Amino acid sequence: MASRVAVVDYGRGNVHSVIKALLYLGARAELVGAPEMLERFDEAVVPGVGAFADAMARLDRTGMAGALRSFAASQRPLLGICLGMQVLLSTGREGGVTPGLDIIPGTVEPLPGGDRKLPHIGFNSVRWDRPSALGRGIPSETHFYFVHSYAAFCADQRDRLGSTEYGLLFAAAIERGNVLGTQFHPEKSGQAGLALLANFVAMGG
Amino acid sequence: MPLAKRIIPCLDVQDGRVVKGISFAGLIDAGDAAGLAARYDAEGADELAFLDIAATREGRRTFTGLLSRVADRVFIPLTAGGGVTSADDAGRLLRAGADKVTVNTAAVSSPHLLSEIAERFGRQCVVLAVDAASRGPDRWEVFTHGGTRPTGLDAVEWAARAAALGAGEILLTSIDQDGRQGGYDLRLTRVVAEAVGVPVIASGGAGSPSDVVSVLGAGGADAALLASLLHFRQATIAQLKTAMAAAGLPVRPEPRLGTGGAVV
Numbered sequence: 457m458a459s460r461v462a463v464v465d466y467g468r469g470n471v472h473s474v475i476k477a478l479l480y481l482g483a484r485a486e487l488v489g490a491p492e493m494l495e496r497f498d499e500a501v502v503p504g505v506g507a508f509a510d511a512m513a514r515l516d517r518t519g520m521a522g523a524l525r526s527f528a529a530s531q532r533p534l535l536g537i538c539l540g541m542q543v544l545l546s547t548g549r550e551g552g553v554t555p556g557l558d559i560i561p562g563t564v565e566p567l568p569g570g571d572r573k574l575p576h577i578g579f580n581s582v583r584w585d586r587p588s589a590l591g592r593g594i595p596s597e598t599h600f601y602f603v604h605s606y607a608a609f610c611a612d613q614r615d616r617l618g619s620t621e622y623g624l625l626f627a628a629a630i631e632r633g634n635v636l637g638t639q640f641h642p643e644k645s646g647q648a649g650l651a652l653l654a655n656f657v658a659m660g661g
Numbered sequence: 662m663p664l665a666k667r668i669i670p671c672l673d674v675q676d677g678r679v680v681k682g683i684s685f686a687g688l689i690d691a692g693d694a695a696g697l698a699a700r701y702d703a704e705g706a707d708e709l710a711f712l713d714i715a716a717t718r719e720g721r722r723t724f725t726g727l728l729s730r731v732a733d734r735v736f737i738p739l740t741a742g743g744g745v746t747s748a749d750d751a752g753r754l755l756r757a758g759a760d761k762v763t764v765n766t767a768a769v770s771s772p773h774l775l776s777e778i779a780e781r782f783g784r785q786c787v788v789l790a791v792d793a794a795s796r797g798p799d800r801w802e803v804f805t806h807g808g809t810r811p812t813g814l815d816a817v818e819w820a821a822r823a824a825a826l827g828a829g830e831i832l833l834t835s836i837d838q839d840g841r842q843g844g845y846d847l848r849l850t851r852v853v854a855e856a857v858g859v860p861v862i863a864s865g866g867a868g869s870p871s872d873v874v875s876v877l878g879a880g881g882a883d884a885a886l887l888a889s890l891l892h893f894r895q896a897t898i899a900q901l902k903t904a905m906a907a908a909g910l911p912v913r914p915e916p917r918l919g920t921g922g923a924v925v
Contacts, residue, residue: 573860576664579664592919643736647915648916
């Protein structure tokens with residue numbers, strides 16, 4: 457039986473491309489807006505584009521924040537993408553300090569920019585910090601597609617699964633137990649991104 | 662490793678077919694749009710651009726349908742444009758599967774449209790298309806309505822102003838070079854790339870892999886848009902990337918995915 461994957465819709469995600477990629481891979485993916493529905497799924501994906509504080513306000517207001525914490529505690533695979541990964545951390549420093557879901561300890565900080573263009577848009581390479589089920593079959597230094605101006609930093613370096621440099625080294629992928637995140641967009645990274653998503657879908661059993 | 666320089670095949674779409682002309686005129690058929698999109702994805706394109714050149718409402722619906730079908734199967738960034746006159750138009754293309762939307766003529770008459778789309782959907786999805794023609798040394802004029810109408814605007818000033826208003830990228834086409842395959846307008850590209858703080862996609866004139874290398878290197882462009890060279894199979898994306906890598910430009914190679922993983 458194909459894994460049932462919830463794609464969390466809180467009004468701030470690029471939900472369509474994530475759903476399309478999961479369906480393409482044979483997963484039974486569905487958009488989920490109601491927090492009480494989440495528990496019916498084997499796995500969950502939190503997409504996201506936009507601002508940290510706005511996303512957290514929406515997750516809190518809809519009750520999805522609590523539902524995601526429960527889902528993470530249930531040991532089922534949870535994947536945050538881009539802003540959806542950032543909100544898994546403790547704190548966001550984007551226009552003030554905002555508490556995140558605090559499932560993985562860490563902060564989200566602005567990229568330094570300097571003489572580099574921001575946002576960081578395009579294909580950049582990801583170096584795996586350690587082997588993982590998510591990265592199985594995908595070599596270190598494979599390119600993935602990024603679109604962001606803020607970056608995640610783990611408090612415990614063991615949670616960092618992959619890193620990328622753009623002015624400084626930041627967490628391109630994170631993992632603590634069943635909770636995973638990618639700063640890049642696997643659903644927009646061609647064959648490498650599909651391979652990573654297929655690895656995630658396979659975790660659902 | 663710095664950001665990879667991107668190769669973006671551009672599909673000008675009319676009634677589901679890809680067409681290509683010279684300096685925006687004399688269109689000839691270059692194949693089925695969905696088929697070409699799949700081919701370029703398989704060959705290693707970093708992104709795809711779709712331009713709707715239909716003039717009718719029926720044609721617009723065909724275009725949106727095409728975009729949606731491509732987005733079901735192609736998982737790289739998709740840029741779409743043509744006839745975008747409002748934030749709602751942009752929303753329609755984004756819902757159909759586009760990640761970015763190009764705005765051209767409407768932004769010249771209503772520059773605030775760039776800010777509106779940026780506020781609603783984020784500036785990362787706003788691409789200003791500038792069609793420019795040479796008007797003397799280091800002077801280029803912006804044209805609208807498919808390159809037919811002069812505006813009196815200076816292309817460099819307009820690109821810089823648009824970036825300040827909310828454009829996240831500039832798609833810069835040299836009308837003089839378009840479809841002629843004699844090389845990009847390197848001077849235009851470099852002057853605009855130095856004037857704006859956002860990525861510049863160079864378009865118009867690619868006739869060989871070395872033209873692409875030149876515009877991404879000396880021209881200072883972040884991405885190269887190509888049509889004729891690829892549509893008519895004069896070069897492959899792999900050949901372009903080999904030439905880019907040989908010139909020391911950062912490229913996204915084809916991923917070497919292992920057989921041990923869940924590779925599709």
